[in-house]
């Protein structure tokens with residue numbers, strides 16, 4: 001992953017890494033990779049269906065935000081979800097993360113319907129997301145924001161936490177180490193101790209991704225993670241998303257910028273007015289007349 005624009009903080013992890021010999025750096029990177037991507041069962045299962053949207057319709061009063069939408073997300077892929085403003089992309093995320101319950105149809109994770117599960121239960125099942133409008137705990141440090149994400153995976157009881165049992169203390173220490181590794185992975189470890197609200201915009205976007213990864217998701221959903229970025233920042237972010245996938249995660253990416261989507265996704269689903277109008281490989285989507293028509297007159301950098 002490329003380094004962020006900021007000068008590394010004196011004594012920070014980034015400066016430390018910069019001073020390492022190639023051997024030290026390789027060992028360090030292996031250690032980070034271990035924490036960031038603990039062994040998963042993905043190797044055997046790449047290509048299996050991880051999540052299915054089955055004929056999902058979502059109505060808000062008279063407005064049909066999703067109209068019988070079906071598609072699968074396969075393990076280990078980056079699936080792009082694209083479409084003009086108001087096409088229903090964010091609504092799709094909301095349906096599959098339990099923010100909304102579909103009016104009809106269903107969402108299946110590893111073959112099991114999400115049904116009436118609450119958001120936190122769905123997080124535990126392994127679906128994490130970032131938001132089109134950044135949502136962080138502004139008064140908490142970057143590190144604390146990520147530690148909070150690891151809570152979804154903790155096993156100690158409330159009592160264990162209250163009496164600070166050895167197990168609780170161990171989990172707390174592990175959570176901090178893991179959070180630090182994640183900050184490093186997304187390239188913002190140099191500002192770990194800063195309040196989230198004081199971080200530059202690009203750092204906040206990356207922090208959201210680190211926090212989502214902290215829940216050890218089977219599926220990571222990113223809602224326009226590059227919104228407001230310049231082309232160089234977008235390229236950097238695509239590099240990060242690719243390295244997330246290479247670590248074995250499955251990624252669902254909403255993005256408005258066609259160039260960016262074409263460059264990073266394995267497959268693409270296109271929505272327009274709540275309907276799926278196309279699905280296929282980036283090269284197929286690029287040539288698809290319905291997609292071209294849907295995008296005509298929509299500037300590439302529009303803010304959907």
Ligand SMILES: Nc1ncnc2c1ncn2[C@@H]1O[C@H](COP(=O)(O)OP(=O)(O)O)[C@@H](O)[C@H]1O
Pocket residue numbers: 060063064065083084085086087088089090091092304
């Ligand atoms: N909670 C809601 N209540 C009413 N209408 C909504 C709600 N959420 C989304 N919509 C409508 O659903 C349509 C799709 O919105 P959205 O999923 O945000 O589109 P996109 O993310 O593709 O730009 C829009 O017309 C939007 O106004």
Ligand SMILES: [Mg+2]
Pocket residue numbers: 089090091132304
């Ligand atoms: Mg949206």
